[in-house]
Amino acid sequence: MSRKLFIAGNWKMNSSAASSVEVAGGMAAQLGSVDAVDLAICPPFVYIPGVVEAFKGSNIGVGAQNMYFEDNGAFTGEISGQMLKDIGCRYVILGHSERRHVLGETDQLINTKIKKALSDGLEIMFCVGELLEERKADQTTAVVTRQVTEGLKDISRDAMSSITIAYEPVWAIGTGETATPEQAQEVHAMTRGLIGELYDSELAQAVRIQYGGSVKPGNAAELLGCPDVDGALVGGASLTVEDFAGIVNSVL
Numbered sequence: 001m002s003r004k005l006f007i008a009g010n011w012k013m014n015s016s017a018a019s020s021v022e023v024a025g026g027m028a029a030q031l032g033s034v035d036a037v038d039l040a041i042c043p044p045f046v047y048i049p050g051v052v053e054a055f056k057g058s059n060i061g062v063g064a065q066n067m068y069f070e071d072n073g074a075f076t077g078e079i080s081g082q083m084l085k086d087i088g089c090r091y092v093i094l095g096h097s098e099r100r101h102v103l104g105e106t107d108q109l110i111n112t113k114i115k116k117a118l119s120d121g122l123e124i125m126f127c128v129g130e131l132l133e134e135r136k137a138d139q140t141t142a143v144v145t146r147q148v149t150e151g152l153k154d155i156s157r158d159a160m161s162s163i164t165i166a167y168e169p170v171w172a173i174g175t176g177e178t179a180t181p182e183q184a185q186e187v188h189a190m191t192r193g194l195i196g197e198l199y200d201s202e203l204a205q206a207v208r209i210q211y212g213g214s215v216k217p218g219n220a221a222e223l224l225g226c227p228d229v230d231g232a233l234v235g236g237a238s239l240t241v242e243d244f245a246g247i248v249n250s251v252l
């Protein structure tokens with residue numbers, strides 16, 4: 001089965017009111033009519049409305065980088081999935097390694113958030129990936145298996161059509177160090193096999209698995225050419241029109 005590639009940008013805690021609109025405008029002009037590949041950008045919460053406006057009428061979706069699992073109430077500083085829907089988000093990233101390792105999110109919390117995002121009607125980019133010391137200790141398969149299994153606990157087969165898995169080896173994020181295509185393919189194939197065990201082989205063939213970790217215009221084609229790599233979650237190189245368009249154009 002051939003899966004449509006999905007390339008998403010994660011701006012993390014970067015950009016400004018002016019630059020978010022400028023960059024999104026440039027992306028809309030250069031990539032707005034691309035339909036061979038699904039595209040999305042995930043700005044910081046506060047810049048989402050401007051980016052939604054800039055992408056209006058284009059094929060580029062907008063996502064958030066996180067959300068909370070309640071609708072509203074006394075949760076100072078948090079943002080709900082309903083709020084994200086309200087301002088035009090289609091996607092939310094959950095389980096990003098920086099949420100796990102800097103902000104202390106657990107597999108259980110991520111599972112709770114995924115369930116809530118599904119009930120809010122959001123599509124999810126669900127991130128998993130091992131630390132450098134885990135890879136060195138040959139724990140990659142064990143760690144990714146645990147993250148996927150716990151993160152998808154009690155999530156129905158039907159709901160899986162709203163979930164993209166993003167494999168992001170933590171040692172490759174923002175470091176300039178990229179997994180080799182062989183390393184990426186190996187973990188993606190393992191993850192697809194796991195989805196086959198947790199659900200069934202038809203779903204395993206359909207589920208999209210993005211690679212993330214220092215994806216750039218110069219390495220995207222090779223990584224996305226791997227049979228089980230179905231797109232990319234791009235950090236640093238999604239901050240400029242030139243780099244993001246370079247990545248997208250390299251696979252068109």
Ligand code: PGA
Nearest residue numbers: 173174213214234235236
């Ligand atoms: P990077 O980030 O492309 O800057 O390595 C990827 C990510 O964290 O999603």
